[in-house]
Amino acid sequence: MFDFKVLTQWIDQSLRALNLPDFGVLVIELVLVGIALLAAYAILAIILIWFERKICAWFQCRLGPNRVGIFGLLQTFADTIKILLKELIPINNNDKILFYLAPFIVILSSMLSFGALPFGKGLQAIDFNIGIFYMMAVSSLGVLGVLLAGWSSNNKFSMIGAMRSGAQMVSYELSVGLSLLTMVIFAGSMQLSQIVNQQADLWFIFKGHVPALIAFLVYLIAGHAETSRGPFDLPEAESELTAGYHTEYSGIQFGFYYLAEYLNMFIIAAIATTVFLGGWQPLHIPGLDGFNHVMDYIPTPVWFLGKAFFCIFLSLWVRWTFPRLRIDQLLHLEWKYLLPLNLLNILFMALIVIFKWHF
Amino acid sequence: MGGFAAYLKSWVTGIVSLLTGLKVSIVNFFRPKVTESYPENRKTLVMPEHFKGVLTMPHNENNEHKCTACGICQMNCPNGTIKITSQTIETEDGKKKKILDTYLYNLGQCTFCNLCVLTCPSNAIVFSKDYETAIFTRSKLIMKLNNEGSRLEEKKKSASGEA
Numbered sequence: 001m002f003d004f005k006v007l008t009q010w011i012d013q014s015l016r017a018l019n020l021p022d023f024g025v026l027v028i029e030l031v032l033v034g035i036a037l038l039a040a041y042a043i044l045a046i047i048l049i050w051f052e053r054k055i056c057a058w059f060q061c062r063l064g065p066n067r068v069g070i071f072g073l074l075q076t077f078a079d080t081i082k083i084l085l086k087e088l089i090p091i092n093n094n095d096k097i098l099f100y101l102a103p104f105i106v107i108l109s110s111m112l113s114f115g116a117l118p119f120g121k122g123l124q125a126i127d128f129n130i131g132i133f134y135m136m137a138v139s140s141l142g143v144l145g146v147l148l149a150g151w152s153s154n155n156k157f158s159m160i161g162a163m164r165s166g167a168q169m170v171s172y173e174l175s176v177g178l179s180l181l182t183m184v185i186f187a188g189s190m191q192l193s194q195i196v197n198q199q200a201d202l203w204f205i206f207k208g209h210v211p212a213l214i215a216f217l218v219y220l221i222a223g224h225a226e227t228s229r230g231p232f233d234l235p236e237a238e239s240e241l242t243a244g245y246h247t248e249y250s251g252i253q254f255g256f257y258y259l260a261e262y263l264n265m266f267i268i269a270a271i272a273t274t275v276f277l278g279g280w281q282p283l284h285i286p287g288l289d290g291f292n293h294v295m296d297y298i299p300t301p302v303w304f305l306g307k308a309f310f311c312i313f314l315s316l317w318v319r320w321t322f323p324r325l326r327i328d329q330l331l332h333l334e335w336k337y338l339l340p341l342n343l344l345n346i347l348f349m350a351l352i353v354i355f356k357w358h359f
Numbered sequence: 360m361g362g363f364a365a366y367l368k369s370w371v372t373g374i375v376s377l378l379t380g381l382k383v384s385i386v387n388f389f390r391p392k393v394t395e396s397y398p399e400n401r402k403t404l405v406m407p408e409h410f411k412g413v414l415t416m417p418h419n420e421n422n423e424h425k426c427t428a429c430g431i432c433q434m435n436c437p438n439g440t441i442k443i444t445s446q447t448i449e450t451e452d453g454k455k456k457k458i459l460d461t462y463l464y465n466l467g468q469c470t471f472c473n474l475c476v477l478t479c480p481s482n483a484i485v486f487s488k489d490y491e492t493a494i495f496t497r498s499k500l501i502m503k504l505n506n507e508g509s510r511l512e513e514k515k516k517s518a519s520g521e522a
Contacts, residue, residue: 059384063394321384322377337370 001282001296004122033125037114041263046076048262051309052316059320083258086251091153094248098152103249103256105145110263112138117270118192120280120300131192132180132275136173139267140226142260143169146235146245149257153248161244164327165228165235171334172232175222178342182215182349183208183275196279201286203278209357211349216276218342220314223268225330227261230319234327269311273304277311280304411471412489414441414464416504423512424505425483428459432475432484440468441475459505466492467500 011032015025050065050073057064065072091099113135118124128134143165150162186208187195198204205212225232236244246257273279280300284292325333351357395404406412418424428445442463450456476484484504494500 055388058388058392061387061390061393063392063396066396317381317384317388321380336366337373 001121001300004120004300006122008122033115037111037125040119041111041114044266045259045262046080048266048312049076049079049258051312052262055313055316056320059317080255083255084252088251088253091248094154095152098148099248100253102145102149102152103253103260105148106142106260107145107256109138109141109145110260110267112141113267114263116192117267118196118274118279119304123280123301124193127191127193129189129191132184132190132195132271135192135267135271136177136180139264139271140169140173142264145260149249150245153245155248157241157243158245158247161235161237161241161247165245167327168225168228168232168234168330171331172222172225175218175334175338175342176226178339178346179215179219179222180271180275182211182342182346185346185349185353186212187275188353192274192279196274196281199278199281201284203276203281203283205276208349209352211345211352212276214341214345215349216272218338218345219272219276220268220311222334222338223272224315224318225334227264227268227315229261229265230315231322231325232330233324234330237324265312265315266308269308269315270304272311273307277307278303279307406488406490410488410490411473411486413466413487413492413502414469414475414484414504415487416462416484418506418509419512421512422506422509424459424509425481425512426459426462426505427481427483427511428457429480431478431480435474435478437472437474438468438470440465458511462504463501464504465501467497 012025012029015028020028053075054064054072065075068075068078115125116128116131116134118127146165146169147162150158150160150165153159183195183204184190186204187198189195189198195204199207205216208215224230228235234244235241236246238244241247246254249257280303282292282295282298282300282303284295397404416424416426428443430443430445433441433443442461442465444460444463445457446460447455447457471486473486476486
């Protein structure tokens with residue numbers, strides 16, 4: 001397996017060889033990391049939008065975008081250029097500062113979680129010892145932007161959408177937290193790099209018996225609800241609320257919300273990948289050394305992105321299958337079904353860890 | 360059934376119904392797609408049997424059509440799409456006969472209701488399977504269906520036909 005530390009350390013050493021002060025080296029490296037993450041952010045968003053449109057089309061027995069570029073690959077680039085050229089329509093009687101700030105908060109929260117994601121072996125900007133905590137904290141910051149957008153738009157539809165989004169986020173944050181906590185109990189660590197390293201021989205979803213599987217499913221459902229897409233798209237229920245919290249936004253400000261929605265989907269899938277599906281670890285089956293060796297030749301970022309896209313596919317499958325829930329059904333599902341299951345599951349996992357029933 | 364048993368049952372029925380839905384959509388995911396990639400598949404595109412494109416009047420190899428200029432299609436047309444002009448000639452044996460002069464069909468006004476084809480007593484007109492009928496000039500939508508110099512196809516004399 002290629003360790004990307006070789007590359008990053010080479011960059012560090014060659015910068016230090018220029019006899020720059022330590023602070024200068026740090027600033028240059030921070031800028032480089034920032035540019036790399038921003039580029040990854042933009043490219044992933046474009047790929048995700050294309051992926052979603054194709055998958056959605058196939059679920060509906062259509063072909064999807066196939067005119068601009070081969071397989072419609074350039075369609076999203078064309079759409080991006082279009083949205084950049086659109087006019088930003090100013091709104092009367094709204095809270096100007098909050099209105100213009102809100103899209104940036106939404107983008108910021110998904111951008112922040114990008115820094116801590118382990119994309120490959122040695123490809124992680126920051127490795128906190130409370131990595132999972134950090135991810136949960138910043139990925140739920142986005143709801144602030146949604147609430148601000150709803151409040152500052154001075155529009156009843158936006159307001160109702162934002163309030164629904166708040167209720168949804170508060171409820172489903174519980175399930176996300178508890179299902180991740182189940183795996184933290186199992187791994188005994190919150191550091192993302194350690195969690196990934198522990199899955200070198202076998203991924204947690206196979207290692208952890210039934211509780212890991214249940215936690216995975218609960219995490220996918222709750223995480224899907226957090227992105228407020230698919231059957232949980234109450235904040236922007238278009239038949240009731242026009243477009244919900246981003247009704248008043250136009251041009252690239254709307255584009256920011258659109259982008260953040262897709263990136264949040266990716267982040268949820270990436271956390272699921274890291275915690276349950278072994279992150280960038282190749283598929284290893286104990287006892288099959290030849291097979292394991294072949295799997296090691298596939299680069300680690302490919303494994304990571306492949307697994308993340310698999311999780312995204314599951315989320316799209318759900319999105320294009322089920323009708324939208326009512327707000328009471330939504331809260332019903334969380335508080336009466338997912339939460340009790342989750343609490344039982346966490347107990348079960350604790351027992352498994354105490355009595356060492358796992359592999 | 361008690362409250363808790365009902366709750367457990369709702370778990371099972373809920374999961375089963377969700378899985379049923381997921382199964383339906385994944386089956387559709389792998390089904391052949393129904394979208395037609397139009398300009399590419401022009402050669403192989405087959406129109407359905409009842410497709411109505413443009414009204415045409417088939418002519419045989421001797422440049423003969425079957426239209427007797429009776430005007431029934433013109434009377435039945437709800438939109439005034441068809442305009443028939445006829446002239447009266449005298450045949451060799453001294454009988455007066457109405458023959459078709461021009462058969463004008465306005466594609467722009469046609470709703471493709473098929474009434475003209477259904478009511479034609481001599482099956483002189485049919486709808487073709489042409490679908491690329493868009494043009495830039497409105498006047499080109501008015502078509503003359505009978506060919507230049509065409510005439511009525513003589514009916515084969517049969518025993519019952521003479522009555």
